[in-house]
Amino acid sequence: MLDDRITLDYGSGGQKTSELIETLLVPSFQNDALSRLGDGAVLPALPSQPVFSTDSFVVSPWRFPGGNVGKLAVCGTVNDVCMAGGEPLYLSLAMVIEEGFAMESLREIVQSAAETAREAGVQIVTGDTKVVERGACDGIYLNTAGIGALRAPGLSPRAIREGDSVIVSGSAGCHGAAVMMARAGLGGGALRSDCMALHRLSAAVLACGGVRVLRDPTRGGVATTLNEFVEGSALGVELEEDAIPVDEAVETACGLLGLDPLYCACEGRLLAVTAPEQTEQALAALRALPGGEQAARIGSVTARFPGRVTLRNAFGGSRVLAKLAGAQLPRIC
């Protein structure tokens, strides 16, 4: 029987740690590699080169409309592996939990992580649990690392060419706006995080060919990610404001909070730069999948504004979208 609240004992490496692992973690994540409970997991040989990624998750509040930190931690790393051209296969999950955290909340987070991993076709094969004293962390912080098998080599901002298309798979800024509204105590309504695993959407786009680079626009949002693509390059990106899908609920929330949706984090969207010949096919492939219905070509690569991202509005006016300088949204992921 687990206690109602996390105590320091659960992070001791002793009896209580074993109980937590055996009664909550192993049954939730069930797979052979984890069940052997060694210091590390021994995995089957990979079919191709490894892709390796990690992220820590300190989102506040830990539960938000459309997900929680457990779901987010799985999606975040699954998506990073996908964006690097890999098929995600295995995850680690490490938890830093504050003394006094409710066991019921931990169960909710773990089950959400397990369910998301199942849907994404990845196994959580190794992990770690640390408990810190009351006041030494803000509830719970997670870290995931992921291993995938490379299926699309050579994806890189350096592969971008003049005339390429810029595609986004759905509405910008949902995750950031949803978390900020929840933090302000203004949750509810239609606004939900877009948090989802991008394994199907990225595979579909890659299958069309002609993909130069993929990236999920998390911290810093669409604007910052596109800036990273062209920073220091002889090419720039020209966006069409009207072409960028932004849900009405996000517009409203951003208006209230004084935020720009193009700088708000997404956690279930992909940005792709594709060759012009494959653009229509890529859009059709995305739109045919759940979570990709709103996929749109939002701009193109140009030599006119080297190293810059510009936004053109319906009246023909144009402004520069700089990289996010500071912390617009702390602890969004």
Next chain:
Amino acid sequence: MLDDRITLDYGSGGQKTSELIETLLVPSFQNDALSRLGDGAVLPALPSQPVFSTDSFVVSPWRFPGGNVGKLAVCGTVNDVCMAGGEPLYLSLAMVIEEGFAMESLREIVQSAAETAREAGVQIVTGDTKVVERGACDGIYLNTAGIGALRAPGLSPRAIREGDSVIVSGSAGCHGAAVMMARAGLGGGALRSDCMALHRLSAAVLACGGVRVLRDPTRGGVATTLNEFVEGSALGVELEEDAIPVDEAVETACGLLGLDPLYCACEGRLLAVTAPEQTEQALAALRALPGGEQAARIGSVTARFPGRVTLRNAFGGSRVLAKLAGAQLPRIC
């Protein structure tokens, strides 16, 4: 130019995050995979099955005699990969840093991690930086995940046989005792953490053959790790108290603090259970290497006390060493 103290901006994913990555992290860890700065690292194909492990590090204080959290984070995961039978190759490094943390301290931690990784022959190829508000973590927490190539398949407590030898590579409890003394403001003197990478020692033992299982006795120490080996099994472990190397400085510190060295964490020791025929060879191999000079056979596997670890003293008396029940030492790693 980096600021003197970490601000929330450094975790924003924007300009400041890029500065931190480009002026501190990439130059410290220098390798091709990291320099490409994608969402994940694309690695060369592995020569054998992957071994995968992770740990978070919340040690307090972050600097202790013999190391700091950066060195510890590299050693901890390198060692877990080694103990699972792998040759460690690649690490991720994720940092959660508290607003206001001194940049000079972060530099010390990062450089220590980089140096330790170089010595251990592993590359830090991917990472993440999050900054949380003042009061939301206690200075800095690190996470590393590691990928190795399997070289010794089948290591498992289930491979242990009656009559096998139990070997430790050096003095028990140094890390736990050193951190607890530092926390009590009693640092100084001969007591230093044993924190070191075990890649050479584990390779040397494995080369002798006859190894059933390897484990580094971190949280819970030698006593808890040995309990994990025989839990629920028809075999037990009988230790000879006089044979277990415990440095005098550790004895003294544990006396002062009311701790038992056999339950204190090591971060640079390995426990091996080996076939009796290979024991002498394994001991000789360990003793020939730096950090293995005190290697000793400390006990044997017996059918007399199934599932138990017992300790026999010089007078022939015997007591049971149970698994650590609670948190003897919180935040030791």
